[in-house]
Amino acid sequence: MGHREDLLEGAKRCLLEKGFVRTTARDIVKESGTNLASIGYHYGSKDKLLADAYVSLVEGVSDAFDAGERATTGTEPGSVERFQEVWSNVISTMRQPGSLWHLSMEIVVMGDRLPEVRDHLARAQREGARGIIPMFMGGMEEDVPDETVDTLGKFYMTLMMGLIAQWTFDPPSATTADELTAGLRRVIEAASKSQEA
Template sequence: MGHREDLLEGAERCLLRKGFARTTARDIVKESGTNLASIGYHYGSKDALLAQAYVSLVERMGDAFDGGGGEALPGEPGSLERFRAVWSNIIGTMREPGSIWRLSMEIVVMGDQLPEVRDHLARAQREAGRGLVPLLMGGREDDVPDETADTLGMFYVTLMTGLIAQWTFDPKTAPGADQLAEGLRQVIEGVTKS
């Protein structure tokens, strides 16, 4: 493994232990066994490296969204049963001790102080939405058009961001998948009456 990969893995470990704000370039160097110059050479800055490390952690978390076991998700694509199953899996990742989702809240709160991280992650949101669409609606991520990523995908990202905030703030009162599915059912019922 080269310095680039070592830095990324070291930054991931630092993020999980210390978060964005408290992780220093020296922490990453110590954790990765590299040197300070490597950060600038491979990533441009400490913040860009931390942003990439966060995206890498989230991408690996995506396997848990579909259950991670390789089995097919229950329910037909687009059904309330599928919606409930996917959100149940996502919420399961929020319940884990040391959940990476707390880092998301740190970004929201400190966004102005971490502009390079915020900008990098803002660009990644569209792709996050593009990844959620096939889980819930079926199909392949590569086939999700930009318009769908920018509408339905962003709807799912917005729902996820709200869930992260609620689960970070007060897990005892945060909604579960059954509550979300029932809320969606009520929305559908309301708009179809009009």
């Protein structure tokens, strides 16, 4: 690996151990075996490096629950059963000690203090919204139109952020995939009755 990759891997380890705010440039250098000048050269700033490291960590976790979804019993894309299955896979990543999702809440709270980082992560979140849709609906990420990202993708990301907040704040009372699915069934039932009336 070169310095760029070493820095990214070191920053990922620092984020998981110390979080965003408490990680210093010196921590990253020590963890990566590089030097301070490498951060500016390869990433521009420590905060940009940490933002890239965070995105890389999220991609790794999303690969894990996406792989779990592909390994399921073959539920129908777009079905309520698929909805429950995918959220069950996602929530399983939130149950793990030292979950990356705790770090997500730290970043949400401090976003206004680091507008450059916030803007970078907002762009990544939009692509996350595009990437989450195929897990529920089938198809390929590159085929998801912007209008679907702005509706269905944002719907799923809103549920994700709510779950992250709940699982970070109080795991014993946080919503389960079964409860989330039961709520969805009630919404569908109420909407069906409304259309019949």
